[in-house]
Amino acid sequence: xxxxxxxxxxxxxxxxxxxxxxxxxxxxxxxxxxxxxxxxxxxxxxxxxxxxxxxxxxxxxxxxxxxxxxxxxxxxxxxxxxxxxxxxxxxxxxxxxxxxxxxxxxxxxxxxxxxxxxxxxxxxxxxxxxxxxxxxxxxxxxxxxxxxxxxxxxxxxxxxxxxxxxxxx
Numbered sequence: 001x002x003x004x005x006x007x008x009x010x011x012x013x014x015x016x017x018x019x020x021x022x023x024x025x026x027x028x029x030x031x032x033x034x035x036x037x038x039x040x041x042x043x044x045x046x047x048x049x050x051x052x053x054x055x056x057x058x059x060x061x062x063x064x065x066x067x068x069x070x071x072x073x074x075x076x077x078x079x080x081x082x083x084x085x086x087x088x089x090x091x092x093x094x095x096x097x098x099x100x101x102x103x104x105x106x107x108x109x110x111x112x113x114x115x116x117x118x119x120x121x122x123x124x125x126x127x128x129x130x131x132x133x134x135x136x137x138x139x140x141x142x143x144x145x146x147x148x149x150x151x152x153x154x155x156x157x158x159x160x161x162x163x164x165x166x167x168x169x
Contacts, residue, residue: 024105042149070140074147087159
C-alpha cells in the first residue's frame with residue numbers, strides 16, 4: 001500500500017520536499033538576513049497552509065476563524081519559546097542576525113507530512129472531509145504551524161524596530 005501511495009505522488013511534491021529540506025538546513029546555521037528575505041519562508045508556509053483550506057466544506061466560512069485561532073496560537077507560542085533568544089538587528093542595513101535553529105526544519109517537515117497525510121487520508125476516505133473533528137484538527141494544526149513561522153519573523157521585526165527606537169534615543 002505504501003508503495004502505491006508513494007508511486008502515485010506527483011513529482012512536484014518531492015521537489016517541494018527537497019526545497020523545504022534545503023531551506024530548513026539553511027535555517028540551522030547562524031546568518032544575517034534582510035527583512036524582505038526573512039518573510040520568504042513564513043509566506044511560503046502560509047501559502048502551503050491556506051492551499052488546503054476549503055470555505056465550502058463542513059465548517060463553511062468558519063474554517064477561516066478556526067485557522068486564524070491556530071495561527072494566533074502558533075505565533076504566540078513562537079514568540080514565547082523564542083523569547084530567550086537575542087536577536088541582533090541592524091536598522092541601517094535592514095538586516096537581522098538570526099541564530100541557527102533546527103526548529104524551522106522540523107516545522108517545515110511537520111507541515112509537509114501533515115499535508116501529505118491529509119491528502120492520502122482524504123483520497124482513501126473522502127468521508128473524512130465531512131468529519132467536523134477531523135477538519136477542525138487539520139485546520140487549526142495548519143494554522144498553528146504557520147503561526148510558528150509568523151511569530152518567529154514578527155519577533156525579528158520587533159527587534160529591528162526596537163533597535164531603531166534605541167538608536168534614535
